[in-house]
Each structure stands twice: as C-alpha cells, then as structure tokens.
Amino acid sequence: MTRPGPSRLVLPLLGLILVLGVWTALSQTVATDLPSPAKTWAESRRYVLEPFFKDGEMNQGIGRLAFYSLLRVGKGYLLALLIGTPIGFMLGLSRKFYETFDPIIQFLRPISPLAWLPLGLVIFRQSEPAAVFTIALCAMWPTVINTAVGVRSISQDYLNVGRVLRLSRFRMLTKIIVPASLPYVFTGYRLSLGLAWLVIVASEMLTGTPGIGGFLWQEYNSLVYSHIILSVITIGAIGFLLDRLMGLLETRLKAV
Amino acid sequence: MPYLDVRAVEKSFVTPRGATRVLGGASLTLDDGEFVAIVGYSGSGKTTLISLIAGLLAPDAGEIVLDGARVTAPGPERGIVFQQYSLLPWMTVRDNVALAVDVVDAALPAAERRRRTDEFVALVGLTAAADKRPRELSGGMRQRVAVARGLAMRPKVLLMDEPFSALDALTRARLQDELLAIWTARRTTVVLVTNDVDEAILLADRIYPMTPGPGAVLGPPIEVGLPRPRARRHMSLAPPYQKVRQAIVEFLRACRRVS
Numbered sequence: 001m002t003r004p005g006p007s008r009l010v011l012p013l014l015g016l017i018l019v020l021g022v023w024t025a026l027s028q029t030v031a032t033d034l035p036s037p038a039k040t041w042a043e044s045r046r047y048v049l050e051p052f053f054k055d056g057e058m059n060q061g062i063g064r065l066a067f068y069s070l071l072r073v074g075k076g077y078l079l080a081l082l083i084g085t086p087i088g089f090m091l092g093l094s095r096k097f098y099e100t101f102d103p104i105i106q107f108l109r110p111i112s113p114l115a116w117l118p119l120g121l122v123i124f125r126q127s128e129p130a131a132v133f134t135i136a137l138c139a140m141w142p143t144v145i146n147t148a149v150g151v152r153s154i155s156q157d158y159l160n161v162g163r164v165l166r167l168s169r170f171r172m173l174t175k176i177i178v179p180a181s182l183p184y185v186f187t188g189y190r191l192s193l194g195l196a197w198l199v200i201v202a203s204e205m206l207t208g209t210p211g212i213g214g215f216l217w218q219e220y221n222s223l224v225y226s227h228i229i230l231s232v233i234t235i236g237a238i239g240f241l242l243d244r245l246m247g248l249l250e251t252r253l254k255a256v
Numbered sequence: 257m258p259y260l261d262v263r264a265v266e267k268s269f270v271t272p273r274g275a276t277r278v279l280g281g282a283s284l285t286l287d288d289g290e291f292v293a294i295v296g297y298s299g300s301g302k303t304t305l306i307s308l309i310a311g312l313l314a315p316d317a318g319e320i321v322l323d324g325a326r327v328t329a330p331g332p333e334r335g336i337v338f339q340q341y342s343l344l345p346w347m348t349v350r351d352n353v354a355l356a357v358d359v360v361d362a363a364l365p366a367a368e369r370r371r372r373t374d375e376f377v378a379l380v381g382l383t384a385a386a387d388k389r390p391r392e393l394s395g396g397m398r399q400r401v402a403v404a405r406g407l408a409m410r411p412k413v414l415l416m417d418e419p420f421s422a423l424d425a426l427t428r429a430r431l432q433d434e435l436l437a438i439w440t441a442r443r444t445t446v447v448l449v450t451n452d453v454d455e456a457i458l459l460a461d462r463i464y465p466m467t468p469g470p471g472a473v474l475g476p477p478i479e480v481g482l483p484r485p486r487a488r489r490h491m492s493l494a495p496p497y498q499k500v501r502q503a504i505v506e507f508l509r510a511c512r513r514v515s
Contacts, residue, residue, distance in 0.1 A: 161344065
C-alpha cells in the first residue's frame with residue numbers, strides 16, 4: 001500500500017479540488033441557494049480565524065461551539081462506557097445473563113437518537129441532561145457488543161491456565177479475562193465515540209443548546225446557509241480527528 | 257498403591273457427525289518421583305488423556321487418583337506445560353511465572369514470592385529476559401517460561417503435553433537436555449506425552465505406548481533401564497536403548513497394522 005510520498009498527497013488533493021469544483025458548479029446552476037465555497041469562506045472566516053470569540057449565546061467562534069459539543073459528548077460517552085462495559089462483560093461471562101438480556105439489547109440497539117431525546121426531555125425536564133442521556137443510550141451499544149464478543153472469544157488456553165491455577169473469580173477477571181478482551185473492548189470504545197459524535201448534532205438541533213449542532217440549526221432558521229456548511233465541515237473534521245486519536249490509542253494498546 | 261493411578265478412563269467427544277470415542281479405557285500407574293512418558297501417533301488421544309489427568313476434562317468412565325485423592329477438577333498440584341505454551345501475552349516472563357507462585361505460595365510475604373519467582377526464572381536460564389513479553393521470545397524461550405511456570409506450581413505431578421514438538425530439532429534437543437538436568441536435580445514426578453520415541457527414551461523411566469485411536473488404550477509399559485544420570489552422547493549406541501526403541505516401534509507398528 002505504501003507508495004512514494006508525492007502521489008499519496010497529490011491524489012487526496014486532487015479529490016478535494018474535484019469536490020470543490022462540483023460544489024461550485026452546483027451552487028451556480030441547480031442549487032442557487034447553496035453558497036459557493038468562496039462565499040462560504042467569506043462569511044465564515046471570522047468563526048474560523050477567531051475561533052473563541054463570543055458575541056452572544058448562539059453567536060460564537062467555531063472553537064467555542066466545538067468545545068461545548070465536545071464537553072457534552074464527553075459526558076455522554078463516559079456514561080456510555082460506564083454503563084456499557086460492565087453490561088458487555090456480564091453478557092460475555094454469563095450464559096443466563098446473555099439469554100435474559102440479549103433480545104432486549106438487540107431490540108433497543110437500532111432506536112434512533114431522535115426517538116430517545118423526547119423521552120429524555122420528559123424524564124429530566126432539562127435539555128442538558130436529556131442530551132447526555134440520549135448520547136449515552138445511543139453510543140453504548142458498540143461497547144456492549146464488542147466487549148461481550150471479546151470476552152466470549154478469549155482463547156480456551158488462557159482460561160485453562162486460570163483453571164489449573166484455581167484463580168479466584170476476581171483474579172481470573174483482572175489477570176486473564178479483562179486483559180485478554182481489551183483489544184475488542186477498545187474497538188467498541190472507538191465505535192462508541194463515533195456514534196456519540198453522530199448523536200450530538202441531532203440532540204443539539206432538537207434541544208437548541210449552544211454547540212455545533214445547535215448553531216447549525218439556528219443558522220438554518222436565520223437563513224445563513226454558509227454557516228450550515230461551516231458547521232458540517234467542522235463536525236466532519238472533529239469526527240475524523242476523534243477517530244484518528246482513538247485509532248492511535250488502539251494501535252498502541254495492541255502493541256503491548 | 258501407586259502415586260498416580262489412572263484406571264481405565266474412557267472419553268468420547270460428540271461432534272456434528274456423531275460421537276468419536278477417543279479413549280477406550282486407558283490405564284497407567286506412576287510412582288512418586290518417577291518420570292513416565294506416553295508415546296503415540298499424532299491424533300491418537302494423548303492430549304485428551306493429559307487433559308483428563310489435569311482435570312480440565314472429566315472422564316466418561318474410569319477414574320484418576322493422585323496421592324489418594326480422586327481428580328475431579330483442575331488444580332496446581334497437577335501442573336501442566338501445554339503444547340502451545342499458553343503464556344499470557346500481556347504479561348512479562350516474570351509475571352507469567354509469578355502468577356503460579358502467587359497462587360501456590362499465597363501465604364508468603366511478597367518479597368519472598370518475588371525471590372522464588374526469580375529462582376524459577378533463573379532455573380530455566382531466562383533471568384536476562386525476565387522483563388520481556390512472550391512475543392519478544394523465541395519458541396524455545398517461550399517453552400522454557402512454560403516449564404518454569406509448571407515447576408513453580410510445585411506440582412505433585414508435572415504434566416507435559418508434547419512440550420517440544422513445535423520447536424526446531426536443535427532447540428528441541430537443547431530443551432530436552434535442560435529438562436533432563438532439571439529433573440535429575442529436582443526429581444519432580446512427570447508425565448510426558450510425546451510422539452518422539454527418542455525423546456521418551458532419553459527422559460523417561462518407563463514408557464507407555466498408546467495405540468492409535470479411536471478407542472485408544474495404553475500398551476504394557478516398557479522399562480527404559482538406562483542408568484542415570486543420562487547424557488545424550490553415546491546413549492543411542494547402548495544396547496538397552498536399541499532394545500527399548502525397537503520394542504516401542506514394533507508395538508506401535510503392530511497396532512497400526514491391526515487398526
């Protein structure tokens with residue numbers, strides 16, 4: 001896969017230019033309401049170049065907005081891991097637990113964040129905890145399922161070592177089961193983070209809380225379409241960076 | 257009464273294509289401090305037999321008694337050295353051995369356990385590699401760690417399941433010599449399973465040939481009768497060596513012709 005340096009940079013650049021070209025063409029022909037790349041930049045530059053300015057609750061630099069969103073995602077994600085990891089281990093360890101709860105999990109898993117959020121609002125009566133609740137509920141499934149698969153695919157050889165040594169349940173868990181399933185668990189964490197970031201936009205749009213998704217929805221209502229594109233690009237960039245970060249952590253973990 | 261008594265154990269496995277009777281009443285006896293080898297073709301049920309003695313599997317019929325107690329579950333008094341090493345890859349050499357020491361010597365203070373761990377690591381000549389992880393080691397070094405872990409369990413009987421079969425011939429010979437030296441010094445009771453007749457003769461006091469499955473049984477034991485301490489050099493020229501070798505090979509060949 002490794003090719004000489006230049007072509008590895010040239011081709012992605014070419015792709016970018018191509019997309020910008022199509023975007024410009026579309027904005028000038030079919031979708032005239034769509035701001036062109038140049039117009040988008042002109043109207044968004046202050047948000048990017050001064051990422052931390054604050055003129056009002058909903059009119060802030062892109063860095064500030066992203067920070068609010070990341071904070072919210074962080075809370076929901078952490079909650080997802082705290083709930084999802086033990087459930088995953090239980091599912092992997094206990095046949096009975098698995099048979100009891102797997103059908104419910106398979107049933108809950110495909111429910112969209114848009115469906116959970118109103119329920120969260122009903123339960124918590126505030127938009128902030130409702131958003132965190134929705135993120136946690138949607139993001140935890142990959143952690144649950146990967147952890148369960150990881151535990152179930154532990155090599156019998158490792159378990160036999162524990163059995164011959166008659167390790168206590170606790171030691172079996174800490175010395176063998178957790179370290180052996182860690183790569184799977186971490187893959188779950190990585191997928192969960194991706195999902196959490198997907199959910200943030202929907203939950204902010206619906207609750208109107210300040211953040212990148214809330215900003216996007218507000219600018220749509222104010223007819224500032226270039227800022228929608230700005231938000232979309234920011235969401236993509238942050239999602240990409242988060243995934244890369246987790247990928248790096250993952251390779252380091254698996255190298256152990 | 258023998259120290260280890262395996263009485264007519266039977267074991268079948270159910271597969272989608274029907275049940276396979278792997279062991280059809282295998283028996284063996286072992287005295288304290290004795291080194292016994294089981295020799296047979298690959299796939300004849302040797303690993304199944306060792307797993308039964310270890311308690312990792314339960315026999316369908318027959319029973320296994322060690323030092324007056326019936327075997328019903330695995331335990332460190334029947335330490336095992338697995339064919340595929342089974343080292344925990346996330347632990348260093350020292351931690352892999354410490355896992356056994358910490359269980360068997362749980363009553364000792366941490367410093368003493370650490371000292372014992374290092375002793376077992378040194379016994380197999382891996383002091384310099386004590387902080388390495390299994391993936392950084394060669395196959396021979398990995399199997400040394402597995403041997404150290406097995407001995408660290410201070411087992412009543414050490415079970416070895418084709419411990420050197422995955423190694424190249426030169427490394428295998430070296431590890432056999434090392435095992436011979438360690439055994440000569442410690443006199444641990446050992447059951448060694450192998451498909452290498454020469455390995456069995458070099459190491460064991462007695463050899464049980466195993467008939468090829470299905471329904472494998474152990475043939476009458478053959479006394480090796482070579483004086484100890486043994487050395488690989490010149491040994492293959494000794495008349496008893498040739499006699500034992502011929503007896504085993506003939507037994508195995510005759511079984512194959514029948515089946």
